[in-house]
Amino acid sequence: MKNTYNINDKGYYGEFGGAFIPEMLYPNVEELRQNYLKIMAESSFQEEFHQLLKDYVGRPSPLYFAKRLSEKYNTKVYLKREDLNHTGAHKVNNTIGQILMAKRLGKNRIIAETGAGQHGVATATVCALMGIECIVYMGEIDIARQAPNVARMKMLGAEVRPALSGSRTLKDATNEAIRDWINNPVDTHYIIGSAIGPHPYPDMVTRFQSIISEEIKWQLKDKEGKEDPDYVVACIGGGSNAAGTYYHFLDNENVGIIAVEAAGKGIHSGKSAATSALGKEGIIHGCKTLLMQTKDGQITEPYSISAGLDYPGVGPLHSHLYKSGRGEFYSATDDEAMTAGLELCQLEGIIPAIETSHALAIFEHKTFQPDDIVVISLSGRGDKDLQNYIDYFKL
């Protein structure tokens, strides 16, 4: 297989990636870089990882043929049901992998950042499972608007620390987690929740999430007699569910890669999180990638109705897919996403997370052929968003 779109041995996807970190983080990140592939290749690691994915997470997640949605858009739509995972989203695939990694590195304290709280809950969950101390940084504003997930994390035994700096949202929670790691360089592992951060994080997270496309291949073979769909579609904030959904198709150009970002109130409204359209190459949280910034290089505040897509950067893999033209990038507004989410409820009886609803809005932007096989990553369930849906639709 060609290896054009995957990471190179220096930690870059094309021109994006790398590890732009202060020296204080170097020993931690270097320890991880030197060990992550080796540890992941150990048979005992693979065994434990897959056992937990099966018995604890409930994998494989179904690949469901969405009959009524397919009829409506006159194409063949499959939904990869990551929403049925334990904790309600794809996030847990990565936290299971990283907690096993942390244990093998001899770490006894876990830190994480979270925006909407999904990654925080998934991290608190695996820490409870392993009996390891867990501290989750969350923006003060997000703590206020995501109360149920804050309560979940607390019930799971995690300490939730408010990020009080900057805009007090996901970007600042990430800054605080990085500062914690600087202050605790020996015993602590930082579980980053998306395919972002300094190398090797984007690659490590992508590999843990790649179980999604691994399963799609054999599941589709069962159902359609072929492994490759015509398109894989995912929403992108930092881009971990997308990275996992694309991974095994990256170098197979017969499979179209489609990304849907959050346009918020509209790309040019000043309230958007459509990073590929609005971003410029720069450095955020330790990697070179596309990010939303002023012309002076100050990182700006994104906006989306979905807290999980409300991030000013995008993973370096996705910047490369965008810049190289390998991926087709679209963006869905708040309104388009909410409408698509409600449509899924009523056509298929599935309430999606608002993040996921952005991927479902692809049908507003692209028409597929009747015999196209389109696999959409149904990255999370909508329970956490009920209040948002209630407010939006005045239910």
Add this chain to the structure above:
Amino acid sequence: MNRINQKLKEDKKLLSIYFTAGYPEIDDTVSIIQKLELSGVVDMIEIGLPFSDPLADGPTIQASSTAALKNGMTTEKLFKQLKDIRPFVRIPLIIMGYFNPVLQYGVEAFCKKCQEIGIDGLIIPDLPVDVYDEHYKATFEKYGLINVFLITPQTSDRRIRYIDSISTGFIYMVSSASTTGAQSGFGSTQTDYFERIANMNLKNPQIVGFGISNNDTFTQATRYAKGAIIGSAFIKHLTNNGANSIDDFVSRILNL
């Protein structure tokens, strides 16, 4: 010869002061530099170029950066403020900032501007040594700029040797595993570390930063190192007093 190298040759312990440009007021930058120079005892100044997401900084410098940006500080504005600073100020001037604003300005354009103004060096914590060495070293050198690298208690001896081999001025020795402003006093962990580094006989002198806030910590740090850098403690002074009584502050540090 670069002013930094000249200064490092002097037979004394060096006091370097960091402050955030455009703080507390947007137009304080130049007057703070002049007052530090006029004190007669400050040996070097680090001018902080504020950044929206300063990962290596604790709450004090974060807050000053946020305030400076709110005051309207930009890279262009800083260069304008510093345009005529030489020859009124003769001590070495270093710009300290994060890599993204430098990258957006254009690394070469940034370096060129620094040379025009009379900036002697740069400290960019999130520009890693290997990336600098491969991509930017030639540009920095072309414009006569010294790039200063950090080491920490966790940095391996081998990496310290590598950093020493790339460095041409001094090594910024981070006192402990922390962001800026986190310490209150040094214990045996720090002094053991200071001693370990001193015994390595590096070709570049070391200047200690992070956690220097008073005469006590300054004296402890400079027992082993060539000098020490004060940042957060000075920012706190500016927060409380504005750009006044800077003489008092530095006198207290040196116990004069």
